Amino acid sequence: xxxxxxxxxxxxxxxxxxxxxxxxxxxxxxxxxxxxxxxxxxxxxxxxxxxxxxxxxxxxxxxxxxxxxxxxxxxxxxxxxxxxxxxxxxxxxxxxxxxxxxxxxxxxxxxxxxxxxxxxxxxxxxxxxxxxxxxxxxxxxxxxxxxxxxxxxxxxxxxxxxxxxxxxxxxxxxxxxxxxxxxxxxxxxxxxxxxxxxxxxxxxxxxxxxxxxxxxxxxxxxxxxxxxxxxxxxxxxxxxxxxxxxxxxxxxxxxxxxxxxxxxxxxxxxxxxxxxxxxxxxxxxxxxxxxxxxxxxxxxxxxxxxxxxxxxxxxxxxxxxxxxxxxxxxxxxxxxxxxxxxxxxxxxxxxxxxxxxxxxxxxxxxxxxxxxxxxxxxxxxxxx
Numbered sequence: 001x002x003x004x005x006x007x008x009x010x011x012x013x014x015x016x017x018x019x020x021x022x023x024x025x026x027x028x029x030x031x032x033x034x035x036x037x038x039x040x041x042x043x044x045x046x047x048x049x050x051x052x053x054x055x056x057x058x059x060x061x062x063x064x065x066x067x068x069x070x071x072x073x074x075x076x077x078x079x080x081x082x083x084x085x086x087x088x089x090x091x092x093x094x095x096x097x098x099x100x101x102x103x104x105x106x107x108x109x110x111x112x113x114x115x116x117x118x119x120x121x122x123x124x125x126x127x128x129x130x131x132x133x134x135x136x137x138x139x140x141x142x143x144x145x146x147x148x149x150x151x152x153x154x155x156x157x158x159x160x161x162x163x164x165x166x167x168x169x170x171x172x173x174x175x176x177x178x179x180x181x182x183x184x185x186x187x188x189x190x191x192x193x194x195x196x197x198x199x200x201x202x203x204x205x206x207x208x209x210x211x212x213x214x215x216x217x218x219x220x221x222x223x224x225x226x227x228x229x230x231x232x233x234x235x236x237x238x239x240x241x242x243x244x245x246x247x248x249x250x251x252x253x254x255x256x257x258x259x260x261x262x263x264x265x266x267x268x269x270x271x272x273x274x275x276x277x278x279x280x281x282x283x284x285x286x287x288x289x290x291x292x293x294x295x296x297x298x299x300x301x302x303x304x305x306x307x308x309x310x311x312x313x314x315x316x317x318x319x320x321x322x323x324x325x326x327x328x329x330x331x332x333x334x335x336x337x338x339x340x341x342x343x344x345x346x347x348x349x350x351x352x353x354x355x356x357x358x359x360x361x362x363x364x365x366x367x368x369x370x371x372x373x374x375x376x377x378x379x380x381x382x383x384x
Contacts, residue, residue, distance in 0.1 A: 007231050008136035008152065010174050012117065019118035022046050023169070029120045033142050033165040039122045100128050100181055108245045109184035110252060112237040115139070115175040121165040129185040129207075130177050131252075132156040132166070133230050137173030141166050143213035146270065150175065153221040155259060157189075159207040159214035176234060178252065188253040192260060198285040198330075199264055202277070202318070206269040217268035218259055229255045280304060281314060288315075292330040293354035297323045332368045335361075339377045346373065 012020070023030055029042050103126070104111040123144075132141065134150040141148045141156055142165045148156060158164060160182055168175055180188070193200040206216050220226050233251045236244045265286030269277040284304055288295060301308045315323045331353045338349045350361035362372065369376050 007114075007176065007234060008174050008227075010114070010135075012171055016117045019116065020171075022049075023118050023120075025049070030167070030169055033167065034120050034122045036122050039120060042120060100179075104128060104179050104181055108237075108248070109181045110233075110237070110245075110248050111179045112234055112248075113177060113179075115166055115168045115173075115177060117168050117171065117173055119168070121167045123163050123165050125161050125163045126158070126179065127160050128182055129160060129180045129189075130158045131180060132158070132175060132177050135174040135176060135227070135230075137170045137175075139166060139168045139170070139173045139175045143215075143270075145212045148213075148215065148217055151219075153219060153223060153226075155216075155218040155220055155263075157207065157216045159209045161209055162214050163212070176230070178230075178233070180252070184249065188249060189256050192253070192257055198289045198319070198326075199267065199282060202269060202282075202285070203267065206277075211270060213270040215270055218263045218266060219268075220259065220263055223262070226255065226258055229258065277318075281318065284311070284314065285318075288326070289330070292327050292334075293352070295327075328364065328368060331355075332365065335365060335373065336376070336380075339373055340380070349373070 026042065026045065029038075034042065132150065132155070134152055134154040136152050139150045141150060141158075144163055150156060166175065166177075190204075193203065203216055207214055229251055233248055233255065236247045236251065265283040266279075267282040268279050269282070271277060284300065284306075287303060288300060291299070297308050297311050300306075301311045304311075306314075312323050315321065315326055319326055321329070335349055335353045338344050338352060344352070346361070347358055350358050353361065355361035355364065365373050365376070371379070
């Protein structure tokens with residue numbers, strides 16, 4: 001397999017052209033998301049109406065859902081027999097839950113596939129994290145309570161055990177999905193987030209699986225650096241050269257870091273009952289995180305065209321703290337980091353955390369921790 005210069009320019013394959021022809025004869029299947037039974041019936045219909053032509057490509061379709069060769073062979077045999085509706089339906093009913101063992105290759109932590117164009121999708125859930133990236137075109141991702149429209153540069157991370165579907169009905173749509181073991185996701189994503197980062201807990205909540213749509217959504221546009229990374233990951237997985245799994249893991253970690261560095265403040269979180277997150281809130285909390293040393297509530301309000309009272313309400317609702325308490329917490333966390341790093345005088349730490357004098361810094365620190373900075377450092381050096 002040659003190296004891919006531009007995943008977004010991938011043309012329709014013969015298989016996809018056949019699937020498009022089938023859908024033209026049955027436009028009803030494109031009107032919504034199918035159940036496993038309906039998908040099985042549609043595959044049986046294709047077998048009956050396209051006969052040998054369809055049977056020839058059957059083994060190309062099923063591996064997108066069932067990598068196991070035995071099951072794929074069974075499906076192909078069933079498709080060659082126009083009367084095997086029950087067998088086909090039974091196969092597809094097993095696809096409602098995709099597990100790690102059946103979809104992520106043994107010996108690897110991340111498996112990668114491209115979404116077939118014009119193959120109807122069914123409601124399904126995965127036992128692993130799924131990272132979708134749209135290289136070109138448009139493709140919707142359906143959840144039970146909302147639809148997320150993906151376009152070129154869209155990143156969508158879906159939590160395990162969340163029902164969703166991705167019907168891809170456009171010639172120019174190139175949607176690649178990276179299936180990541182839950183244990184690996186902890187290393188390549190969660191471990192990159194600092195505990196004191198304001199958005200970290202919101203990201204954890206968004207991917208907690210507590211709601212019908214648990215996801216993180218970023219828009220990265222035509223970011224050439226990210227496109228190159230994700231294409232390289234795709235190539236590494238497809239070529240299977242020595243140390244490919246380790247390279248894929250390392251590159252995916254870099255991709256996550258790049259997304260967090262450049263697009264953390266643009267994150268879109270699902271709207272759920274009691275958690276009505278607006279898209280601009282990510283930018284607000286990211287701004288507070290980066291400017292807590294000197295940003296007043298009025299400064300934040302002016303930056304995002306909110307009133308000072310609205311900013312206070314947003315902070316209180318989503319952190320449970322007043323704006324002043326949140327800023328103090330961020331300053332104290334930063335002061336502790338500087339104390340543990342060493343090499344800074346008390347005066348320098350005071351200035352670096354936004355205090356105009358050493359006495360005001362000592363007073364704030366003692367009120368917050370109940371001890372002086374030096375005593376805090378001694379206590380924490382002992383307990384570490």
